[in-house]
Amino acid sequence: MTHHSPSTAPEPDPLIMTALFDPHSFDTLDGLRRRYFPAAQNRVPAHATLFHHLPGADLRAVVERMRTDCAASAPLPFTMARTRFLGRGVAFEIECPGLVTLRAGFAAAWKDRLTAQDRQGYKPHATIQNKVSSDEARDARGRLDALLPISGTVVGLALWHYRGGPWEEAGRFAFGDGAGS
Numbered sequence: 001m002t003h004h005s006p007s008t009a010p011e012p013d014p015l016i017m018t019a020l021f022d023p024h025s026f027d028t029l030d031g032l033r034r035r036y037f038p039a040a041q042n043r044v045p046a047h048a049t050l051f052h053h054l055p056g057a058d059l060r061a062v063v064e065r066m067r068t069d070c071a072a073s074a075p076l077p078f079t080m081a082r083t084r085f086l087g088r089g090v091a092f093e094i095e096c097p098g099l100v101t102l103r104a105g106f107a108a109a110w111k112d113r114l115t116a117q118d119r120q121g122y123k124p125h126a127t128i129q130n131k132v133s134s135d136e137a138r139d140a141r142g143r144l145d146a147l148l149p150i151s152g153t154v155v156g157l158a159l160w161h162y163r164g165g166p167w168e169e170a171g172r173f174a175f176g177d178g179a180g181s
Helices: 023-038 055-070 097-109 133-143
Strands: 003-004 008-011 015-021 048-054 074-084 088-095 125-129 148-159 168-174
Touching: 008 074, 015 023, 015 055, 015 168, 023 125, 023 133, 048 055, 048 088, 048 097, 055 148, 055 168, 074 133, 088 133, 097 148, 125 133
Parallel strands: none
Antiparallel strands: 003 008, 015 048, 015 148, 074 088, 074 148, 088 125, 148 168
């Protein structure tokens, strides 16, 4: 889907950047998301978003920066030791200083192109549940707290086209190996 405005050329779909978890961590988080997130609204797998809306017109520059920075980064250990109540859902807070630092480098490079949401302070998290009643979220939070801590590794970054529903993958970039698509 391309966004149109009467006075401008069509703008390509926005891009979303997420962290890639090691396979065991991803399986754990995605299984919990499938269990707790309303099935009809769970359109994407478990993830931690770094940016919600990068300009699609900058796809080549974004990909090149991701390829370079990911090749130069080692895998990043993380711990999830707390939940965050979202009002109508629950997320795991992600403690990963390396991810925060990596994201800050991207944010500085793209500061003039970021949306207000992406200019806010970055607090990494993985949403496990959303779009439920606050009572259901409080109940789930108690059960999810009992699973903590969860530790693992962020092994790279992914880039997605946002087209209104499920995301379309635009590339995966592993840390430390220079590979990416």
